[in-house]
Amino acid sequence: MESLKFIDLFCGVGGFHLALKELGGECVFASDIDPDCRQIYKNNFGLEPHGDITKVSVKEIPSHDIICAGFPCQAFSKAGHRKGVNDPRGTLFYEIIRIAKHHQPKYMILENVRNLAGHDGGNTWKVVRYNLREIGYNVSDEPIIFSPHYLGIPQHRERVFILCKRKDLGELPTFTFNKKTKPESVAFSILQPDCEIANISNYKLNRRDKSIIDLWNDFTLIVKDELPGFPIWSEWLKELNGTDNIQQYPKWKQDIIYKNSNLFGSNKKKMDAWLTKALSNPDFKGAKAKFEWQAGKTAEPNLWSTIMQFRPSGLRAKKPTYYPALVAITQTSIIGSRKRKLTPRECARLQYIPDTYKLHPIDRIAYKQLGNSVNVAVVRLFAKLLLE
Numbered sequence: 001m002e003s004l005k006f007i008d009l010f011c012g013v014g015g016f017h018l019a020l021k022e023l024g025g026e027c028v029f030a031s032d033i034d035p036d037c038r039q040i041y042k043n044n045f046g047l048e049p050h051g052d053i054t055k056v057s058v059k060e061i062p063s064h065d066i067i068c069a070g071f072p073c074q075a076f077s078k079a080g081h082r083k084g085v086n087d088p089r090g091t092l093f094y095e096i097i098r099i100a101k102h103h104q105p106k107y108m109i110l111e112n113v114r115n116l117a118g119h120d121g122g123n124t125w126k127v128v129r130y131n132l133r134e135i136g137y138n139v140s141d142e143p144i145i146f147s148p149h150y151l152g153i154p155q156h157r158e159r160v161f162i163l164c165k166r167k168d169l170g171e172l173p174t175f176t177f178n179k180k181t182k183p184e185s186v187a188f189s190i191l192q193p194d195c196e197i198a199n200i201s202n203y204k205l206n207r208r209d210k211s212i213i214d215l216w217n218d219f220t221l222i223v224k225d226e227l228p229g230f231p232i233w234s235e236w237l238k239e240l241n242g243t244d245n246i247q248q249y250p251k252w253k254q255d256i257i258y259k260n261s262n263l264f265g266s267n268k269k270k271m272d273a274w275l276t277k278a279l280s281n282p283d284f285k286g287a288k289a290k291f292e293w294q295a296g297k298t299a300e301p302n303l304w305s306t307i308m309q310f311r312p313s314g315l316r317a318k319k320p321t322y323y324p325a326l327v328a329i330t331q332t333s334i335i336g337s338r339k340r341k342l343t344p345r346e347c348a349r350l351q352y353i354p355d356t357y358k359l360h361p362i363d364r365i366a367y368k369q370l371g372n373s374v375n376v377a378v379v380r381l382f383a384k385l386l387l388e
Contacts, residue, residue: 004106004387006066009096011049012037015351015374016068016109019383022376028062036365043358053095058102066387067103069096070111070374093128101135107386108137108164111374116160117143128162137164138172144382148352148375149322152183154190155350157325157375163386173385185322187307187335190349194338202363203340208283209310210339213303215278216291216315220301222270223263227301230259231314232291234275234284290314308334326350328371330364344370352377 006020008030017027030049032038042048050056072092100108117125125143132139143160165172194200205213220227233256246257264271278284287310295306295317306317309324309331318324323333323342332341342350344359344366351373360366 004065005063006068007031007061007064007099007105008049009053009067009069009099010071010092011041012070013353013357013369013373014041014045015353015376016070016379017041017045018353018357018376019374019379020066020068022380023383023387025066025383028064031056036360037369040358040360040369053092058099061099061103064103065106067096067100067105067108067110068379069108070372071096094131097131097135100132100137104136104166106166106169108132108162109379109382109386110162110164111379112160112162114145114158114160117145132162132164136167138167138170139164140172140175144175146177146378146381148350148378149185150177150179150182151377151381152185153350153352153375153377154185154187154322155325155375156322159374159378161378161382163382165386175382175385187320187322190346191335191338192343192346194340197343200340203343205334205339205341211281212283212288212315213308213336215274215281215284217303218274218277219291220293220303222267222274224299224301226263226266227293227297228259228263229293230256232263232293233257233260233314234278234289234291287312287314292316295319302336304336304339306336308336310334323350326367326371326373328368330367332367347371351375 004020004025005028006016006025008014008016008027011017011030011032012034014030017030021027027045027047030041030045030047031051031053032041032049033052035051038049038051050060096108096110116128119125129139129141139162143162145158145160147158148155149157163172163175197203219232246254249257264275278289291314292311293301295301296319303317305320307320307323308318309316311331316324317336320335320337324331326347332347334341344363345355347367347370348357348359349355351370352375353370353373360369
């Protein structure tokens with residue numbers, strides 16, 4: 001690939017930079033509003049990003065061949081308010097339009113959350129596509145939805161990728177990928193040996209979390225022949241005594257309460273004993289009194305052999321094949337067999353960020369930055385497609 005100059009908008013920790021640099025590109029401008037991201041970016045690339053892109057004149061931005069941008073996703077994310085282009089964060093998409101309209105780079109590689117594709121009944125995607133085409137770019141009719149686990153990286157993280165090519169340069173290349181032939185993901189392949197982790201006690205589960213997992217492990221042994229595919233809300237058994245007085249709730253919630261009641265009723269003697277023990281634990285409340293088994297059928301279920309997360313919806317257990325998507329909020333995956341959480345370095349590996357990369361020294365900030373990052377291997381895949 002010929003040496004091309006690129007700019008890195010909403011650059012975060014530099015996932016686009018790592019991918020494009022590997023392909024011979026040169027970054028001539030970067031921008032991010034977060035000072036922690038700007039410092040880490042400078043530490044790793046020797047280039048200090050500008051701050052708020054809305055305050056930067058297009059004339060201050062050097063000429064370039066490619067715009068890379070993982071534009072802020074909260075406006076489209078299921079975790080946000082989903083106001084789309086009506087949200088102030090959604091309007092940052094128009095900063096890309098402003099810069100591209102002035103500089104007319106050859107290509108653009110844009111990334112956002114999976115929900116962008118269907119947000120507002122597909123209208124948000126139509127607005128994005130229309131604006132990109134209006135300023136002179138070929139854009140596919142539908143966005144590309146892709147996840148690192150299709151490449152054998154053990155993270156399920158579906159994201160929207162938007163490839164743009166200036167119309168005078170010809171049509172976009174067609175992206176084809178047979179997801180059925182994806183390599184097997186091996187969750188443990190990204191783990192550090194425990195003996196090599198500095199301050200490993202920071203990542204080990206505390207006594208209180210272990211006790212909650214042990215309680216839910218006892219629950220799975222009771223219902224091992226009929227492990228539920230629906231959420232378990234144990235508090236309903238305490239507060240509503242089964243299915244009484246639930247007509248006030250939406251139909252979907254009534255359905256889950258009925259299923260919970262039937263499950264507990266069919267194992268009443270054992271369930272009563274389990275619930276009494278669970279309720280005696282002062283931490284068994286709120287989200288920790290909820291449970292989601294998503295690890296499929298197994299003869300001898302064991303939470304300590306799964307990958308888990310403490311989520312607002314409850315303790316969620318999955319097969320130890322790949323990790324849930326990294327997120328910017330604190331929902332770090334738990335490796336059951338090691339009774340600890342993923343380290344920031346392991347999270348970086350899930351984003352295909354090399355071990356030579358200098359992460360933020362504060363774990364809380366490093367987790368947030370990695371949860372917001374693009375996956376380097378996926379960016380590289382689309383950059384090669386677009387540029388070669």
